[in-house]
Amino acid sequence: MEATIALAGNPNCGKTTLFNALTGARQHVGNYPGITVDKKEGTYIGDSGRIHVVDLPGTYSLTAYSLEEVVARDYLVREKPGVVVNIVDASNLERNLYLTLQFLEMGVPVCIALNMMDVAEKRGFKIDSDKLSRLLGVPVIPTIARSGQGKDELMAAAAKTIRDNRNQPPLTISYGEDVDNALLDMEKVIRNNRFLTDRYNARWIALKYLEKDEKIMEEGREANAGVAAKLANEAVQVAVHLKRTLETYPEAIIADYRYGYINTIVRQDVIRRGQENDRLYMSDKIDSILTQRFAGPLIMLLILLGVYQFTFSYSEIPVGWCESLFAWLGGLADAHLPDGMLKSLIISGVIDGVGGVLGFVPLILFMFFAIAFLEDTGYLARVAFMLDRIFRIFGLHGSSVMPFIVSGGIAGGCAVPGVMAARTLKSPREQLATLLTVPFMNCGAKLPVFALLVGVFFAENEALMMFIITIISWIGALLVAKLLRSTVIRGEATPFVMELPPYRFPTFRGLIIHTWERTWQYIKKAGTVILGISVLLWAMMTFPGLPENRARQFEVKRQTILASAPASVVRAVETAGEAAELPAAVQAVKDQLAAVDGKEAEAGLRYSAAGRLGTMLEGVSQWAGFDWRTNIALVGGFAAKEVVISTLGTAYSLGEVDPEESGSLGAMLANAPGWGPLTALSLMIFTMFYAPCFVTVVCIVREAGSWKWGLFSMAFNTIFAFTLSVMVYQIGSMLGF
Numbered sequence: 001m002e003a004t005i006a007l008a009g010n011p012n013c014g015k016t017t018l019f020n021a022l023t024g025a026r027q028h029v030g031n032y033p034g035i036t037v038d039k040k041e042g043t044y045i046g047d048s049g050r051i052h053v054v055d056l057p058g059t060y061s062l063t064a065y066s067l068e069e070v071v072a073r074d075y076l077v078r079e080k081p082g083v084v085v086n087i088v089d090a091s092n093l094e095r096n097l098y099l100t101l102q103f104l105e106m107g108v109p110v111c112i113a114l115n116m117m118d119v120a121e122k123r124g125f126k127i128d129s130d131k132l133s134r135l136l137g138v139p140v141i142p143t144i145a146r147s148g149q150g151k152d153e154l155m156a157a158a159a160k161t162i163r164d165n166r167n168q169p170p171l172t173i174s175y176g177e178d179v180d181n182a183l184l185d186m187e188k189v190i191r192n193n194r195f196l197t198d199r200y201n202a203r204w205i206a207l208k209y210l211e212k213d214e215k216i217m218e219e220g221r222e223a224n225a226g227v228a229a230k231l232a233n234e235a236v237q238v239a240v241h242l243k244r245t246l247e248t249y250p251e252a253i254i255a256d257y258r259y260g261y262i263n264t265i266v267r268q269d270v271i272r273r274g275q276e277n278d279r280l281y282m283s284d285k286i287d288s289i290l291t292q293r294f295a296g297p298l299i300m301l302l303i304l305l306g307v308y309q310f311t312f313s314y315s316e317i318p319v320g321w322c323e324s325l326f327a328w329l330g331g332l333a334d335a336h337l338p339d340g341m342l343k344s345l346i347i348s349g350v351i352d353g354v355g356g357v358l359g360f361v362p363l364i365l366f367m368f369f370a371i372a373f374l375e376d377t378g379y380l381a382r383v384a385f386m387l388d389r390i391f392r393i394f395g396l397h398g399s400s401v402m403p404f405i406v407s408g409g410i411a412g413g414c415a416v417p418g419v420m421a422a423r424t425l426k427s428p429r430e431q432l433a434t435l436l437t438v439p440f441m442n443c444g445a446k447l448p449v450f451a452l453l454v455g456v457f458f459a460e461n462e463a464l465m466m467f468i469i470t471i472i473s474w475i476g477a478l479l480v481a482k483l484l485r486s487t488v489i490r491g492e493a494t495p496f497v498m499e500l501p502p503y504r505f506p507t508f509r510g511l512i513i514h515t516w517e518r519t520w521q522y523i524k525k526a527g528t529v530i531l532g533i534s535v536l537l538w539a540m541m542t543f544p545g546l547p548e549n550r551a552r553q554f555e556v557k558r559q560t561i562l563a564s565a566p567a568s569v570v571r572a573v574e575t576a577g578e579a580a581e582l583p584a585a586v587q588a589v590k591d592q593l594a595a596v597d598g599k600e601a602e603a604g605l606r607y608s609a610a611g612r613l614g615t616m617l618e619g620v621s622q623w624a625g626f627d628w629r630t631n632i633a634l635v636g637g638f639a640a641k642e643v644v645i646s647t648l649g650t651a652y653s654l655g656e657v658d659p660e661e662s663g664s665l666g667a668m669l670a671n672a673p674g675w676g677p678l679t680a681l682s683l684m685i686f687t688m689f690y691a692p693c694f695v696t697v698v699c700i701v702r703e704a705g706s707w708k709w710g711l712f713s714m715a716f717n718t719i720f721a722f723t724l725s726v727m728v729y730q731i732g733s734m735l736g737f
Contacts, residue, residue: 002043003162004052004079005111008072008103009087010096011058012378014115016040018087018145019055020513022155046152048159054081062102063213070215076108077199082162083109085154090120090127090142093271097262098255104136107170107201111158112140113150126272135265138168146507170201175257179210179250182238186210186231193227196220209235210250283378283503291382300383304405307374311367318362326351326358345538350531358523363444364414365519371406371421372514376506394478395485399425400434408441409474415439415692417518419699429491433481435700436489436713439692440477442470445641449687452645456666457680473688480720537636537643540610546603554600561592610635624686624725625679634686640693678732682725689721 009015023042040055056075057068076084084103088096103110114129133140139157143150174180186206190197196205196219208216209231220228235250242248290299330351337343374380380402388398400422407418418438425431442450450469458465485491545551562570565585572586573593582590605611606628614631621631629648637644648669669675691714692700701710 002050002052003159004054004081005158005162006054006056006075006079006081006084007087008056008076008084008099009058009113009115010060010089010099013058013087013089013096014145015055015058015087017507017510018113018115018143018151019053020510021145021148021151023053044155046155048152048155051155051159054079059099061099062106063208063211073215076103076106083111083158085111085113085158087113087115087143087145090114090117091123091125093120093125093127094259094262094266097265098258100136101171101173101258101261104138104168104171105173105207106204107168109161109168110138111154111161112136112138113145113154114140114142115145117142117150118144118146124273128270128272131268132265132270135268135270170203172203173257173261175254178238178241178245179253179257182210182234183207186234189227189230189234193224195227195231196223206231207254210238211254212251286503287382290379291386296382296386300386303374303379304383307367307370310370311363315363315366322358322362341542344542345535350535361519361523364417365515367406367414368417368518369511369515371402372511372518373506376504376510376514378503391478394482395430395489396433396437396478396481397425397427397430400430403434403438404441404474404477407438408443408446414443414445415441415696416699418443419696419703420518422703427491429485429489432704432709433484433489435703436484436709436716437477437481439696439700439713439717440473440480440689442473442688443641445693446687449637449641449644450684452666452669453680453684456670457675457677469684469688472685476689476724537610537639540613541605541608541632541636543609544607546600546607550603550607551600554596554603557596558593561589561596565589605632621722623730624722625674625682625729626686626725627674630683634690637687638691638694640695641687644687676737678729678737681732682729685728686721686725689724690718691715691721692717 007015007019019040019042022044042053042055044051044053054075056072059069059072062069062073075081086100086103088100100110100112112133114127114132117127120127127142129140129142139161141150141154141157143154145151175183183203183206186209187202189195190202190205195202196216200208200216205216205220209220212235217228217232220231239250242250242253246253290296330347333343333346333351337346371380374383384398384401387401391398391400403418403421405418406421407415415438418441419435422431422434422438425434450466454462454465454469546554562573565573569586569589572582573589606615610632611628613635614628617631618626618628621627626634633644633648669680691697697710697714700713701707704710
């Protein structure tokens, strides 16, 4: 069995870069059981042998404040890796050693990777790694993860620690007389009762009670409620005493003494600084422009527009290749399969359904590449920092900004990666509010619907209408977020305390790995789910077919038309190709036959399961101006919003309609009874806000950890959208529009 090491460290310490350098292509991504935090694992193969590497989430501490901290701590306790490789940013040594001390207090075997030595040297720092190793009592290996320098030495030190089966004694730090005395009393109680000591050491448990660690206190209550109450009471007494005597609280005292301990170490000539007067580093200089109060937001908008320009410009050609590929597959199936249900299923259900979604893969790939570049350079952290104030008004968090933008805040995104991007939020409540509101953004799948309706019914003000639609989606999302945070997801807002990492030029390898990881998740989820839904929709719009007697009526009409035409015209109709230019008499007969075919298709659709559903919903949906055909299209849009266009085309007996060339459908809608600008506006409002597509719902379920929230997003969003549409339609009707 190969040895296992866990990589741990602060966010932005180069942990992921080192993980990539160690494991290369021998890695995979999953989730920790029951939660949505990424679990990256890989294999290192080198002079030290074959080592299983687990990349823990980046965290600043081991106190259960965020999900990442809980995950990291639980993994160490339950899985007990051979050694924890703690990646420490050498250019921010004091701050990074705070987490190191907590590992040492916990008593887990530690090996330190002193990373970013090149950055530290550029800043004039010289770090004595040997002395740091002696003072901490653990191996300290200088590394530069970007270039891979020191990785083999690090693995050799980690392997040696595992081979030596080193039993790391827990580090003991003095926290002053008041806290120390309380710790001793609590340790005695813990040891005497063997309270959680099978998992943690006694002093560490006592510290967690003083730090009000909810996770440990909950474990304690489940293990022994009496002892837990006694420890909690002791912690309260210490807190009261510190408040009365020092105007402070235990957590602050503990943090102060830990930093004091770190200062004691680094002042023993561990760090020698060069040019002390050069305190304004390059990142600070760049930030003085990019995050400037007035220029910063404008620059941010330009950068985000640049991201979308890059995405749509450079993905256009590969998207065309994908479309051509699926068109070729469709043609191949059409040419070689016999007419019948199987052919219809493969072409309409499988190739068209899945192809419509996988055709976006190049666009998704380019967008993820651009986002990975911004993320790896450190700029995304600045975007969240600048918009945090506005989002907090509506109960959201600064880190919610990017999921909104990715989902289509600037029209054209996709809610699936937007939902996945929400995993960067540490507070479960704020993450949930973000998950439930990002689908309101105008994703690329909604654009064909808007383009069709705006082009037909608001042709004179197309740009203004698209701008209004964008604004409505933002306002709607923020107001719903405020509603949810005030009711079902009520809770305190977490402070937006995030470290602004230094700007770095990302490595090409890191960009490729990050881009591929996210794109592959999209391919797997979108492809499999859409395939099932496409087949289901095909079946709903196909079965049950028209009864034989009704189908015979249409056949009689066709025969009647042919019988009334001259024999030469009939022969010409039977032999004419699709693109042939026909005499007027022949064309007239063809048109009459096509009209009968259309009527039969309409009758068949209305008789199908989907048609019956649309008719059944018409009694309610008419309040928003929707007829049975529109209802079918909206039901189909649950699979993917692009389906609204093609389903409308089928529903209006025009056959399959290409969303990119929906002119004939537009003409039909413009002349159809019940359609007008008011109906179009009502439909656009409904499309904007109603239930997310099924892939997005699956992602919400996965990220939220429960089907409850997936079903909530479907029900709440649809009711909210229908209410708005009814208001728009009814008020507009009363005003005479």
